[in-house]
Amino acid sequence: MYSLKKSLGQHFLKDENICRKIVNALEQEPLTHLLEVGPGGGALTKYLIQLPGVDFKAIEVDEEKVVFLKNTYPQLQDKIVHLSFLDATPPFTDEFTIVGNFPYNISTQILFKILEWKEQVPVVVGMFQKEVAQRVAAPAGNKVYGILSVLIQAFYDVKYLFDVHENCFMPPPKVKSGVIKLYRKKETALMRSERDFFTLVKTAFNQRRKTMRNATRALFDDTILVDDQFNKRAEQLTVNDFAALTFKMK
Known part of the structure; x- marks a missing residue:
């Protein structure tokens, strides 16, 4: 079999009902190319490789799991990329869907990586802490609305699908899990540049208890900072608000 590596944040899904619900969420959208991130012991993989007409690949950093998967599912011989997802390049030239029970210790980095690939990734179904x-x-105004919320929601519509109990995993994590679905937006908010947008959002939330005026003072001329919008805190601004402000940056 295989061992569990805490250093890689491994908690393997064992609940077949949850696996089927994730696959069902995938099947609601057109599906021709599919990438599974972190297949681990293959709980999801065994369902994904049965999907008809789908070009499937997986990325797995743990060599032991790569060997196990190839031995267990011979059809995966040339379908697994042995690499960290964070170091990977897109495995398809066409658009592809991403699915995964993402390692919780790098889940935020995974989402930022997906943003880098957004032109090729129209749909993501993922399990996170x-x-x-x-x-x-989270919507604007919510206490957990932050950098990740704004940057993802600028390019994707987000749907929270369902909770997953700790006992659905082996070993059970100390936190609850949730599955979300990302749909790439057909039209995104107008912004001066993505670089400016990312800079503004990160700067605003890095001092989220301060008003926008105090948190982002270095990015705007004083004549702009008198606007009432700068009396608000970052969590009160929508994606469209941040995008519009990029045109007023220095």
């Missing part, structure tokens, strides 16, 4: 899943889906 519940706190992270809620943060991604």
Whole structure:
């Protein structure tokens, strides 16, 4: 079999009902190319490789799991990329869907990586620590709305699908989990540049208890900072608000 590596944040899904619910969420959208991130022991993989007409690949950093998966599912011989997802390049030239029970210790980095690939990734179905899943889906004004919420929601619509209990995993994590679905937006908010947008959002939330005026003073001329919008805190601004402000940056 295989061992569990705490250093890689491994908690393997064992609940077949949850696996089927994740696969069902995938099947609601057109599906031709599919990438599974972190297949681990193959709980999801065994369902994914049965999907008809789908070009499937997986990325797995743990060599032991790569060997196990190839031995257990011979059809995966040339379908597994042995690499950290964070170091990977897109495995398809066409658009592809991403699915995974994402390692919780790098889940935020995984989402930022997906943002880098957004032109090729129209749909993502992923399991995260519940706190992270809620943060991604949080609307403006919510106490957990932050950098991750704004940057993901600028390019994707987010749907929180369902909670997953700790006992659905082996070993059970100490936190609850949640599955979310990302749908790439057909139209995104107008912004001066993505670089400016990312800079503004990160600067605003890095001092989230301060008003926008105090938190982002270095990015705007004083004549702009008199606007009433700068009396608000970052969590009160929508994606569209941040995008519009990029045109007023220095």
